[in-house]
Amino acid sequence: MTVAISFQKVCKTYPTPRGELHALRDVNFDIEEGEFFGLLGPNGAGKTTLISVLAGLARASTGRVRVMGHDVVDDYAMARRSLGIVPQELVFDPFFSVRESLRIQSGYFGVRDNERWIDELLEGLGLADKAGANMRQLSGGMKRRVLVAQALVHRPPVIVLDEPTAGVDVELRQTLWHFVAELNRQGHTVLLTTHYLEEAEALCGRIAMLKQGRVVALDRTSALLASAAGTMLRFKTDDVLPAAIAARARVTGRVAQVTARDAAEVERLLAELRTAGIRIEDLEIGRADLEDVFLSIMGSSPSAAEQVSA
Known part of the structure; x- marks a missing residue:
């Protein structure tokens, strides 16, 4: 299988008045092309830091990260072209309509004549009737849908969803997961972080769990559930x-x-x-469900938790 995302012994430290803060410690795993992969952990575990390194927003202190074979530092342009990232924060330009925002995002990646795909995104994400609306006029859930559309507008092979359903309604969750699951069936690789563990259990074929910057569990979802005897x-x-x-x-x-x-x-x-x-x-x-597994692993000592990882 082709490796879509590769984290190779990634460490990230930050200087603080009390010494170095280790946000990531020897994170080392691959995500294969076409996987729906979950990245779980409590707040402060290092999930967003790892995604920032993947996206080129932060640089690893040591280690290497590749996207579709492209190093995120040495070949950053191709690595970023291969990624579509939906951030946690609602970031939008208040001066443009939904369609204009998607056209501008297309331009960032040099994609021309993209109207047909933009129409598909608008329809698939329930935004067709909002295409001409200014971003300021949209509800929080609608803005979240636009962020998803912006991440997908250049047809990236790898999609990263960082808490995409945080604070949104049930309808949006269902619309989003139906659309993303279809993209995954078409061959797109999906990396998901979420605090809604039932989503990860239902969607992800494999899951990694981070605790204090370390991978403390890494296995197929079915195997993790089976471990919760x-x-x-x-x-x-x-x-x-x-x-x-x-x-x-x-x-x-x-x-x-x-x-x-x-x-x-x-x-x-x-x-x-x-x-x-x-x-x-x-x-x-x-x-037992994935939440039980998660709480068991997070409640274990680092040495015990590491025995669960594969």
Whole structure:
């Protein structure tokens, strides 16, 4: 397989009054052409720094990065032409309409006679009726759609989505994922960072997890899920959980989730809840999901987490 993105022992340090800050530590993995790849990690893990190095917005302290075989430093023009990046921030020019913004973006890459593809982007991303609207008139979700269109307007083989659905509505998420999934089926490589782990679980064939600048897990999504051996109890309650169960539960509002190793432990947990007089609703018993895997790995010590990586 052709390698679309290659990170080779990438380190990034920043000087601070207290000494060097290591934002990236020996990041070393490849993303193959045509993959839908997830890059996950908590805030401050180094995801955006890694994407900045990939995009040429920051330079690695050591190591090399290539896009479609082009070094991002030595052959930066071809590397950047191969990339389409959707940033986290809503960055737009307030003086132009949506269509004008896409025409200008085409010009940055020297793409002429691009109207047919611009029309496809506008239609595919639900922007056709906003083509003549000034960027200032658009809602935050519509501006996000324009950013996606700008990233794709020069037909890059590699698409980088940095938190593309942060703060947007369900309709946009569905529209975006349908459109991007179709591009991936056509052969485009997609690198996604997201805090919505259900998106990564549904879309990504492989996933890397960063913690404190290091890759602490790297495997196929199915393998990561299989590593989370056990059963997950999910239920709703208004009562305070017993201390022993609360210490291992993940609680979101009224919803509690507790991992059990096997059926015997499921029975024991339910018995403990009954004995404590906990009133539960909507009990579900299922497999652990990617969020459980993520929390397990991020809660591990670096040495333990590194054993998970492949």
